[in-house]
Amino acid sequence: MNNLSQLFEIQKALKDANYPDYKRVSKEIIEFVEDEKDLKKVLDNIKKDKPWEYICGNAEFYTIPFKVNQNVLIPRVETEKLVGLAIQEYKDKKFDTVVDIGTGSGCIIIALVKSLRLPTIYKGKIKDTEFYATDKSSKALKVARKNIKEHKLEEIIKARKMDIINRIKLEDKNVLLLANLPYIPKEEYKELDKSVKKYEPKGALEGGLSGNKYYKRLLSQIKEKDMKSFTLILETEESIIDETKDIFVEYNPKVIKDIYEKNRFLIMRD
Numbered sequence: 001m002n003n004l005s006q007l008f009e010i011q012k013a014l015k016d017a018n019y020p021d022y023k024r025v026s027k028e029i030i031e032f033v034e035d036e037k038d039l040k041k042v043l044d045n046i047k048k049d050k051p052w053e054y055i056c057g058n059a060e061f062y063t064i065p066f067k068v069n070q071n072v073l074i075p076r077v078e079t080e081k082l083v084g085l086a087i088q089e090y091k092d093k094k095f096d097t098v099v100d101i102g103t104g105s106g107c108i109i110i111a112l113v114k115s116l117r118l119p120t121i122y123k124g125k126i127k128d129t130e131f132y133a134t135d136k137s138s139k140a141l142k143v144a145r146k147n148i149k150e151h152k153l154e155e156i157i158k159a160r161k162m163d164i165i166n167r168i169k170l171e172d173k174n175v176l177l178l179a180n181l182p183y184i185p186k187e188e189y190k191e192l193d194k195s196v197k198k199y200e201p202k203g204a205l206e207g208g209l210s211g212n213k214y215y216k217r218l219l220s221q222i223k224e225k226d227m228k229s230f231t232l233i234l235e236t237e238e239s240i241i242d243e244t245k246d247i248f249v250e251y252n253p254k255v256i257k258d259i260y261e262k263n264r265f266l267i268m269r270d
């Protein structure tokens, strides 16, 4: 088969499987496969709705490459704004500790630290800040650790298994909390795209009946920690953001939109 008919076959398979951005992915597939056997395997997976990121094992977030597998959520483009908000917050105030809660692939904290180390973005030093990545899934943390190592940040980011923030000492610290915890309400989860339900970890997506199960738990853990001050930036979704806002109402949360103009983030300071 020549290259052109190969490309057409790949593009047809991607279109049939309703792949967004099929032109870019088809080019990546051409570069990825070494022979016809490889290509057949890839096309078989595509026909079974497997996301390309899980087939090739890589995903891009904030223009940075990350390793992914089915134990972690594929980083979403909407989440990139959370990194931008965190950079701004860090530049405005000195934090002793930064925690990425529910780190998955580690994309948020890695993108943040890599950005803060660029003199064009941040002129100060980050050495006095402790950076943590937490997740309740050991399998997800394995991926996060691999990415931390790949980006040579083992000396800076500590990946720890725990429920939310329950095992980190935050007493008397100025803390920046970043959270993209599972927030899809149980009923909405059932309506998600079949490729998401079939391949992405349910434990990374579903947030109980209301979608706010983990954010309620985050609030009670925040109250147990005697932090000197904290800023919390969290990601949620438009259908439940009013309820998420109510949970944190005492901290006067402000709603921030994502790149698609949807109400997506809450930022609050105490």
Ligand SMILES: C[S@@+](CC[C@H](N)C(=O)[O-])C[C@H]1O[C@@H](n2cnc3c(N)ncnc32)[C@H](O)[C@@H]1O
Binding pocket: 072, 073, 074, 075, 076, 079, 101, 102, 103, 104, 105, 106, 107, 108, 134, 135, 136, 137, 140, 162, 163, 164, 165, 180, 181, 182, 183, 203, 204, 205, 214
């Ligand atoms: C929506 S994913 C976000 C992953 C990654 N931060 C991102 O933005 O792509 C949620 C993550 O939270 C983790 N998680 C779920 N419940 C948790 C809990 N109680 N404590 C800590 N992490 C949790 C999941 O394992 C998953 O990795």
